[in-house]
Amino acid sequence: AVFAALPDAPHFPCLLYEAALDAAPKDLGGKGLTIVLEPGEYDEVVDITGFSNRGAYNYLEIRGATNPGTGYPEDTHRVKSIVVGQNACVVSFVGLWIYGENGFGRAVSLNTPGVKMTYCTVKNENSASQGIVVGYYGHTLATLKNVAVDGYPQTGIGVDGACVVAVH
Helix, strand or coil: HHHHHHHHHHHCHHHHHHHHHCCCCCCCCEEEEECCCEEEEEEEEEECCCCCCCCCCCCEEEEEECCCCCCCCCCCCEEEEEEEEEECEEEEEEEECCCCCCCCEEEEEEECCCCEEEEEEEEECCCCCCEECCCCCCEEEEEEEEEEEEECEEEEEEECCCCEHHHC
16 A cells, blocks of 8 residues: 555655665564665665664665666765664665765764675765764774765765774
8 A cells, every 4th residue: 555655655766765664674584685776866864773683694785776887876866865873784785876964964874883885976965074984873894895975075984983994
């Protein structure tokens, strides 16, 4: 019933994403979950928190451009901001264009043990002061592979506390 009402909704892509994330079980039970976004603009702060039961194959992936290749994605899958914290699974983002900011002036906040960003563009189109901040609220191991960061007056990529970031 939720999905039947979505095509008439004024913000169809945002509601589709919210419905998918809300329907996701918080206890992934050692399994993986991939949410494939439709092209569009997701004018919201994506807050990924509370996923539990870490296992060998336990992950949550949010995928935008399905075949970003070796370059950076176009702005077909636009997300305002991303905040990741307090998860016991690997959280992965692929093929997204992040353009805005969260309440702390950051486009991306990564605060969980395992986070991956691949083929993403983080470009300041508003008044954000920081691009990607890793570990501000917790110990983080992050991998940034083919991630373009542009236009932030204070920090492009910042690492805080006892964190490790691999930048490729």
